[in-house]
Amino acid sequence: MATVKICDLTKKFGNKIAVDHLSFKVSDGEFFCILGPPGAGKTTILRMIAGLEKPDEGEIYIDDQLVNNILPADRDVAMTFQSLALYPNWTVYENIAFPLRIRKYPKDEIDKKVKEVASLLKITHLLDRTPVLASGGEKQRIAVARALVRSPKVLLLDEPLSNIDALLRLEMRGELKRLQTELKQTIIYATPDQLEAMSMADRIAVMNAGKLQQLDVPDVIYNKPANKFVAEYVGTPTMNFIDCTLTEKDGHIFLDAREFTLDVTKFDEALKESYGREVILGIRPEHVQISMERVKNAIEGKVALVEPLGRMTVAHILISDIHMQVICPANFKVEYGSKVWVKFDTDYLHIFDKKTGKSIL
Amino acid sequence: MQNKSTSWYKKPENFALLLIIPLQIIMNLVGLFPLIAEIYVSFTNWSPTSGDWYTAKFIGLENYYRIFFKDVQFWQAIQRTLFLTIVCVLTEFLLGLGLALLFTDNFFGKRFFTSAILLPMMVVPAATGYMFFMMFQKDGPVNAILSMITGQEIKINWFVFGDTAMFTIFLADVWQWTPFMFLLMLSGLLALPQDPINAAKVLGASRWQVFRHVILPMMKPLIAIALLLRGIEAFKIFDAAYIMTHGGPGTATQTVSMYMLEIGFRAWRLGYVAAEALLIVVAMLLFAWFVVRPIFLKRS
Amino acid sequence: MDIRTKKKIEKIMRYIILIPATIIILFPIYWMVITSVKPPEEWTPTPTNPRLIPTRITFDNYVFLFAPFGVMETFAQFRETIHQPLMSSLILSGSATVLALVIGTCAAYAMSRYKAGGEFAPFQLLMFRMFPPIAIIVPIMILYSMLRWLDTAHGMIIFYTVVNMPFVIWLMKSFFDDIPKDIDEAAMLDGCSPPQVFFKVILPLVKPGIAVTALFIFIMCWSDFLGALVLTYRYWLTLPIALSKYQGLFGYLYGPMAATGVIAAVPCMVIGIIIQKYLVRGFTFGAVKR
Amino acid sequence: MALSKGEKLELEELTKYFGNFCAVDHLTLEVNPGEFLSLLGPSGCGKTTTLNMIAGLLEPTYGRILIGGRDVTYLPPIERKVGLVFQSYAVFPHMTVYENLAFGLKIRKMPKAEIDKKVKEVASLLQLEDVLNVKGGKLSLDQTQRTALGRAMVIEPTFFLLDEPLSNLDPALRAVMRVKLKQLQKELAQTVVYVTHDQLEAMSMADRIAVMNAGKLQQVGTPEEVYNNPANKFVANFIGSPTMNFIDCTLTEKDAHILLDAEDFTIDVTRFGEVLKKEACGPEVILGIRPEHVQISMERVKNAIEGKVALVEQLGTETIITCRIGRKEIKALMLGTYKVSIGDRLYLTLNMDRLHIIDKKTEKVIV
16 A cells, blocks of 8 residues: 655657646545546556656655656556456466566465455456456456555556446446455546546546646536536536626626526626636536426527437527537427527536636636 | 666666677678678679689779670570569469459358468479479470360470470469469458448449459558569579579570579679679669568558 | 349359369379379370379389389489488478577567667568578678588578578567567566566467467478578588489489479478468568468 | 438348357348337347348348338349448548549449539538548548448438447547437438447437347337336346346235345335236246436435445436445435445335336346
8 A cells, every 4th residue: 555646747759748747646545536538648647657658757756755767567556458468378367376476475375365356356267267268347357356466555547447348337337446445455547437537536637638637526526627628528418618708787797698698796706807708608417407488587499409318318409509408307308499498507607717718616 | 665776687778689689690790791791702803713702803893894784694684584573473463362352251162272272382492393394394294284185296395495484484483472462462351341341332332343442442552562572572583493494495594593693603703793693782772762661661 | 133143153153263273273283292102104194194193103202212222223323312401401491490580589579679779670681581592692602601601500500590580580570569568568567577578478478479480480491492502512402402403313203303392392381281371471571460 | 412201121030140140030120211210239139230131231041121112132232222331430541532422323323423413412411521532541530420421321322221330439529429410310301220239329319229139129119118118127237327226036925915025125016916917927036126216315214225335426417326235235326416425324215116027037027
């Protein structure tokens, strides 16, 4: 068990900056998620912590020891690869035993540890087979078992669930989280899937284009996104965004979206600085109410598409040329093209600066 | 975490160096050093019958002058070899592609037919030479079978006439190397993505149209590699042809390799042949750099 | 037209082309094999009887090659056994294969994983293979006559090692390239030093590749003609040279000659069929995989 | 664009064997003109084989395919006029977008001027005008997808077959394309058979869903039907995310009450007595209930089952809580953020209207 500290880490590939002056600290026993789209630099960060890639700038500390110049073999860090990288010519048992064997553990201890970790991950029945014939989920477990068997200081997981089918992913998600809670293992987990990050992580670092966007607990990431990128990336269906200008009239403050205006006087304090500026209004689909009759303060729109998803229905509404998604109850029935009225729950409004994308509210 | 000092050979850079050093030594010893010696020898009139190489008389560019302005036989041999190369490679390509097209789906006996077609490629070229030498004798089986088919006695003396001798060399080469083209084309065809082909079929394209508009264009890079590799190999033509004709009758079937063997290792004019060898090496280097490299790099 | 009928026609057409083609392809080999087991009176066909099937099978031709006494006494003046060429072919090809493989496998790994020797190194080797062998043999002849290596075992082994090195490097490199780099890195994180990664993890993984390459190189050495023709003259003559030399001595003794051909050809054909799947990869220097 | 209104497609007892392996097993299915039908199933369920048979790339072992009433089972593709879009899109990499679009018409030997007109029409409809001269191999993913679609549209097919056309896109783009595709289909009123393994895609786009597994048709119905009244355990499990909870139970009778005994808790299911009798199912059954039909409260409620929190997954929009009841586990889905921590005691109520009882032997849904 260990802590990981990263200071001002930078990595370039040619002219491309993969990781840009990144700093964070992972505490002992934490489930730490690095979330971001492909190319955000997630894998590069993991590879630098593992020692497979040399940083151009910055320091990496494991348990307060600088490890920049230590060979991967001596860092006591385990990693699972996206491709899993199981040794195809050996049995599952030999795969899992390998890290111990190379460290010259006594035979009976190896045997004990392998069987322990195999039963923990429910792959005891596979031990004598080669991993080639195992299913996607099983391979995943084997890879995790191989990483866990020597109880490394830090476990790095690189998109471990991206290659298994949706049903299994759901199951593995729960299992991994449970395992981590049980073992109190420090885990750094890279994923492009916001649902995975939200459901498993103690803290999430949202990355984009090598830069850290926000680092916080899932709840805050979801409810108080630091900028438009985070707001858009986290949550499905995605947040609705509407271009607006902030205007003042008769002591009231309005968001003017041309098709409609919204009174936001109650956020006076926070918005003071931004009067007259171009902003983006953001609201999550679950914070928009929809009704078939005209309601006070509601905005008129047209139904463009209805997606019944079983437990809920997502309605696509066009307010002139503004496209919005709204979550409705499962039994909500509405015809293509019919008129509806939507109302925003102003307690959950987000306002972003159009130029910088930073959250104002 | 122990910060032990790592042994010298465990450092990645050093380990890589250790692995590659034996190769460097042997390739430089037998590859590079002789090349330098050869450049020197090409400026002398060295012949092993008249003493060691360093005692030979330095004659400057005379060897090169003679190659370019006096040696008709050399240029004829080059012409002949190029002609043979082009004819052989094109025939092998067409036959190989045609055969490969028959093997893209499963049918009864596929494994047998594949193995049978590939067999000639695995015959030692010298043995191929002797096979064709036997078959095309005046009293050999080819004449016998031709007689049977036509019903009149045929006694062609294949190796006595230049054209027929050339033809047997052509046949032997095609026989031996069509399998290579077949294998290459087949692997290319099997590696093609099936979806575009199926897409063309669903859009209504006939078999020929699918081949002409979809398969052939997608095979282009592979065809380029195949023609090149085979062309380079065919230009080296020696083993089988030498055993069949020894370049005869006269010099009618003498290829570049045979000609150089004759000059260098029968007449022992090594200085002269070194100059010729260097010219060919330079020509090949230019060819490799400007033609082969781009195509090969694109592929891998 | 109904696709079922169309497919049936295509099916028949395929065999109409394939069967005669196969017969033509196999005929030269067939002729050599049957000639090697024919008695002398049937070696040459006559216009009325092409002698496609021998009336009696005899192994005299093979016996003649190894002990030219007691059989076919009429040809006893052509006494020349095949022991020596057969042995030198086996020894030279075998040793060169091992040597080339050891040196080449290590270097190929270094090139595949560490880009050792620079990006250009593999291509340099490839170009070496493009030159007509005769152009390469001239300088080697110069070197060997200096070192007095002509017609020696070590000379020939090193010659074969060097000329086949491009194949080893490119083939083995393609096999190494097939193994994802992730495996190396996983092994490193599991605690291996770079040498351990190579010897404990990667080498066992390319075992099949090594076997294929070894067989392929063996064929290439075994088939060599020009090299042995120029660099040997007496003690280390190989089988293909024997074939050509005896052709001059008793070229029209079709039976023993065919038997020599069969002995020279069979090992390669057997190996070739074993590694059929990888032949393309071999001949194209790993550029075309299957 | 003068697209004809789609035609009816009928599959009768369609069967395909590969050697001894039965890939598609007596599949009978009707697709009505203008309908968006989704063929849904896990990989290897026979949906791609079915698609290939409809397109004419494979001949069925047995059965018939009718397009607009015409038997096309053994006709070559050119006489079927099916618009097929592949999962890989299969845009010809060596041809420009224009040549790609024109290919189907060139094959049909249409005059050049006419080809030009049609290609331009389709290109403008799909906003491909700007890339007409770009080679197929150099397009972005969504341009490739539109080119594939356009290439199928230009021959004015009798109906469209789409083979997982969105599976290569990233999730965000996928959501947008789902809406766009559906709108296009509605506007052009085309018959579409949409093959997918993603239940969400099928649910959100299809008029009807045909669920397949192991070569057999499991259920056909509207998304609501398939979701709310699954025909068997496979459908119940395959559709909906997070998946339905399944708990092995025995049916027992006590004091004129029928009880579902799950060892760790029992549920009174007397109200389903008649159906259960009529179906004559054995005592071994499986209780199925979707996570969103499990209510959670922190206080004791009447008839509620007591459990402990085993795992909490905060997804922002919703929260999945896995509860442990003895040795059984039940997942509950709550909207919004729900604050509980592992080990908390809570009480579960199952929505009896949404409860499913499945016969363990036949795996058929009885209630």
